[in-house]
Amino acid sequence: MLAGRLSAALARPAAQQPCWPDADRAEAVVGLLHEAEPIVAPEETARLSARLASVARGEAFLLQGGDCAETFAGNTEPHLRANLGLLERMGEVLAEAAGLPVVKIARMAGQFAKPRSSTVDALGLPVYRGDIVNSPECTVAARTPDPHRMLLAYAHAAGAMDLVRKLCAEGIEEPLVALAGAGHPARGERRFGDGGRPARPTEIYVSHEMLLLDYERAVLWADPGGPEPRLSSGLAHFLWIGERTRQPDGAHIAFAELLSNPIGLKLGPSCTPEEVAEYVRRLDPHRTPGRLTLVSRMGHAQVRELLPPIVEKVTASGHEVIWQCDPMHGNTRTSGNGYKTRHFGHVVAELAGFFEVHRRLGTHAGGIHVEVTGDDVTECLGGAAGLTEADLPGRYLTACDPRLNAGQSVELAFAVAKMLR
Ligand SMILES: O=C[C@H](O)[C@H](O)COP(=O)(O)O
Numbered sequence: 120m121l122a123g124r125l126s127a128a129l130a131r132p133a134a135q136q137p138c139w140p141d142a143d144r145a146e147a148v149v150g151l152l153h154e155a156e157p158i159v160a161p162e163e164t165a166r167l168s169a170r171l172a173s174v175a176r177g178e179a180f181l182l183q184g185g186d187c188a189e190t191f192a193g194n195t196e197p198h199l200r201a202n203l204g205l206l207e208r209m210g211e212v213l214a215e216a217a218g219l220p221v222v223k224i225a226r227m228a229g230q231f232a233k234p235r236s237s238t239v240d241a242l243g244l245p246v247y248r249g250d251i252v253n254s255p256e257c258t259v260a261a262r263t264p265d266p267h268r269m270l271l272a273y274a275h276a277a278g279a280m281d282l283v284r285k286l287c288a289e290g291i292e293e294p295l296v297a298l299a300g301a302g303h304p305a306r307g308e309r310r311f312g313d314g315g316r317p318a319r320p321t322e323i324y325v326s327h328e329m330l331l332l333d334y335e336r337a338v339l340w341a342d343p344g345g346p347e348p349r350l351s352s353g354l355a356h357f358l359w360i361g362e363r364t365r366q367p368d369g370a371h372i373a374f375a376e377l378l379s380n381p382i383g384l385k386l387g388p389s390c391t392p393e394e395v396a397e398y399v400r401r402l403d404p405h406r407t408p409g410r411l412t413l414v415s416r417m418g419h420a421q422v423r424e425l426l427p428p429i430v431e432k433v434t435a436s437g438h439e440v441i442w443q444c445d446p447m448h449g450n451t452r453t454s455g456n457g458y459k460t461r462h463f464g465h466v467v468a469e470l471a472g473f474f475e476v477h478r479r480l481g482t483h484a485g486g487i488h489v490e491v492t493g494d495d496v497t498e499c500l501g502g503a504a505g506l507t508e509a510d511l512p513g514r515y516l517t518a519c520d521p522r523l524n525a526g527q528s529v530e531l532a533f534a535v536a537k538m539l540r
């Protein structure tokens with residue numbers, strides 16, 4: 120019966136999918152992946168679901184973050200360590216301020232697919248859709264979708280997950296981030312293991328956008344444990360549906376309905392309270408606290424106006440969702456010198472609006488979802504170091520959207536800490 124529901128879900132229109140040049144070859148790759156071992160263990164996903172139930176009840180806070188787009192070349196131990204160490208550091212700042220446990224979910228071990236605004240780039244080439252689909256180099260060959268990349272993505276994700284488990288068991292050394300403005304060097308220096316608190320075992324889960332359905336459908340196991348039999352993704356503990364793929368009649372929502380994993384759903388400015396009520400009804404049919412995380416990304420100028428009617432509608436429905444704010448995606452703009460960027464001040468302003476709305480409505484502002492890296496990049500403007508447009512070309516390394524660097528991220532954690540207090 121689940122197989123039939125899965126086929127029906129996948130037969131619906133699916134936005135943002137690549138057009139593989141050879142459909143048979145793509146199907147053969149899906150067949151190979153079908154034989155692959157799950158990357159995440161069912162008991163880990165179940166533990167995360169329990170943790171998220173406490174977030175939904177207001178007994179914990181959710182921190183989710185990492186690269187906008189992971190790349191195969193960037194899937195290295197130093198990079199993963201830096202990002203995990205940053206999450207640990209941010210989590211510690213937030214836990215202390217909130218007086219609550221912080222549940223940490225990395226955008227890691229599978230965040231290889233990107234939705235895009237257009238199908239072609241400025242040169243007229245097919246757009247880069249993430250390393251799992253094609254390659255960013257500006258040639259027709261590089262941009263042609265290659266299904267073999269799904270196998271590479273699986274291998275990279277499995278390797279990353281092994282490292283996440285190892286580091287969580289050992290404890291992760293946190294970066295000591297020197298915040299600018301306190302007599303420290305401009306962009307925040309990172310120093311490892313020289314005076315930070317001793318590393319201790321920790322828990323970090325992995326997540327990615329549930330975008331590329333040929334990949335997502337390949338590694339599933341039957342989960343008979345819940346109120347109805349469902350499928351569980353073997354590719355990540357937590358999956359989210361993006362702003363560009365949340366069409367109510369589309370394949371992504373229908374696919375997520377079949378999963379037992381905790382699910383996130385991005386809500387942009389065009390989303391109406393009625394639409395959200397319908398998403399909640401479909402994605403949380405058994406009224407499981409924390410099953411659904413609603414991720415508002417309205418932009419700093421609109422959050423105070425657009426979020427309250429949505430929160431009121433969902434609250435009235437009685438579903439115990441997690442309210443999470445993504446202060447990045449509604450605040451993207453192009454700099455005068457042509458870089459896709461975000462201003463630190465706008466990121467903080469959207470979060471301030473989010474906390475204000477929830478305080479006023481008496482709901483739990485349950486978490487944040489941010490694009491950050493422990494690496495010292497120059498992709499977002501502002502922060503105490505005062506990054507300017509002239510700084511952007513220095514270390515603009517993202518494969519897609521701009522991330523806060525280590526210094527900006529820790530500064531953000533302190534700003535959110537103030538809001539939590
Ligand atoms: O990360 C999010 C999206 O992939 C991204 O914002 C879309 O980017 P584009 O507008 O450059 O295509």
Ligand SMILES: C=C(OP(=O)(O)O)C(=O)O
Nearest residue numbers: 234361362363385416448
């Ligand atoms: C694409 C993303 O976000 P959104 O769907 O909100 O634009 C993302 O988080 O990578």
